[in-house]
Amino acid sequence: MHSIVIVGGGAGGLELATRLGNRLGKSGRARVTLVDRSPTHIWKPLLHEVAVGSLDINASQIAYAAHAHWNHFTFVHGDLTALDREQKQIEVGPLFEGEGGEGAEVLPSRKLEYDTLVLALGSRTHFFGVQGAEENAIALDTLEQAERLRKRLLQSCVKKGGLGLPEERGQVDITIIGAGATGVELAAELRRMENTLKQFGVLARNPETMMRINVLEAGPRVLPALPKRVSDSARSVLEEMGVNVFVATPVTQVGATNVELGDGRTIPTDITIWAAGIKAPNVLTSLDGIAVNRINQVRVLRSLRSETDENIFALGDCASCVWTGDTMVPPRAQAAHQQAMFLFKQLCARIDGRPLGTFEYKDHGSLISLGSSTAVGSLAGVSRSGKIFVEGLIAEFMYAALYRKHLMAVSGIWRTVFAIVGDRIDRMLSPRVKLH
Ligand SMILES: Cc1cc2nc3c(=O)[nH]c(=O)nc-3n(C[C@H](O)[C@H](O)[C@H](O)COP(=O)(O)OP(=O)(O)OC[C@H]3O[C@@H](n4cnc5c(N)ncnc54)[C@H](O)[C@@H]3O)c2cc1C
Secondary structure, three states: OEEEEEEOOOOOHHHHHHHHHHHHHOOOOEEEEEEEOOOEEOOHHHHHHHHOOOOOHHHHOEEHHHHHHHOOOEEEEOOEEEEEOOOOEEEEOOEEOOOOOOOOEEEOOEEEEOOEEEEOOOOEEOOOOOEOHHHHOEOOOOHHHHHHHHHHHHHHHHHHOOOOOHHHOOOEEEEEEOOOHHHHHHHHHHHHHHHHHHHOOOOOOOHHHOEEEEEEOOOOOOOOOOOHHHHHHHHHHHHHOOOEEEOOOOEEEEOOOEEEEOOOOEEEOOEEEEOOOEEOOHHHHHOOOOOEOOOOOEEEOOOOEEOOOOOEEEOHHHEEOEEEOOEEOOOOHHHHHHHHHHHHHHHHHHHOOOOOOOOOOOOOOEEEEOOOOOEEEEEEOOOOOOEEEEEHHHHHHHHHHHHHHHHHHHHHHHHHHHHHHHHHHHHHHOOOOOOO
8 A cells, every 4th residue: 555654744745644544544545644742743833822821722732643534544643754765764763761862762663564655754943053042042933932931920920029029120232133923922912921820920011020022033124024014013012012113133142141242232031032043854854865854944946856866855944946937936834735725635646646746835814913913014916016915814814814814724723713702711711821
């Protein structure tokens, strides 16, 4: 039986495994296997909400093992560590007791055979070699990092806010490096977190103990990938919220308690968050000669097939695929979703011996969430000029729709409806920020 192995159950990989399982796995036309280093899936764009405690991570995770059982594929827990293209085998590394690979071995390394391999490993933070950044700044790639950030934020607020010793009290300095979508959304979420902490007395209600949020961007404006009007609007919303925005301000060094800027200035910081730039995982550079670009992304043809091997495909953030001319498909959840839907059809065709098609990325625009009822963005293809500008509640509603679309693709309509209702009830009954 044809064996399809998908490595990475993120925004794209999980949607693909679910569709293929229900189409090919259920009817016995193929064996579908999903490999992931984590036992549970969380949609990555939710991580900044986890980091500020406004999202219950337990309610928003999907356990791969159960999901695989319901959707007719097999889940293998572990890290992709090696590839043998001649034997058509991948190696999944051993599993240890601790999340970070410490403790006793739970499972040894395993070999998995494939006829078709799909690499969907996503991306990690790119620190661009800035001194001290990797050691002192927190990135937002995984659930563990988001949880670590949430605890650090809470502890700093407790220590410097209303509950701390009088001599320790003061402003909580938070530095966000990078004013792309993640940095901007995080800054707005932090203000929301601050308001809730004041409500519960964790932060005193006076200006001396508030969060001082600095957003540093090396480029000339915030949200550099979006139209200028969206960027201007986002900046003014942030400034109205009391967030300090510095553009054309590269960072040269990140220390434990301060950040050095390109112009020689130094700003104090309690917590530094790195939200600038991505690269694909390093393991992709050692996969039996598979061609990758300078940020480790697998170089693929327009069919999403690897340039190097006709049995290997890649999608999402870890794939380098041409969009138009010399523009590449951007690393976004909507691109991963479209590529998963495309590959689903392609892999069904491949099994039937039909030729592969060409992936066309459709940019539906971008939306940026700025707190509880504000969002800004631009939508493509809905006006004659090609783009319209949206903000306020409509934009916020559309922003939420992106996640609903992902949930529908992996969980179907009824589970999505129950999840929305459950989430609404939970938000009515629980504090707006997780306090423990
Ligand atoms: C905070 C934040 C906010 C964002 N907001 C938005 C947004 O609003 N809109 C938008 O379009 N995009 C947004 N993005 C980008 C979006 O999350 C990514 O583009 C999208 O998740 C990419 O999907 P993917 O399937 O390629 O990879 P991912 O969703 O990252 O999934 C990769 C999977 O691979 C697994 N994996 C990695 N390495 C290995 C290995 N060696 N072995 C086994 N498994 C492995 C990981 O555990 C993970 O499950 C945001 C990203 C972040 C971090």
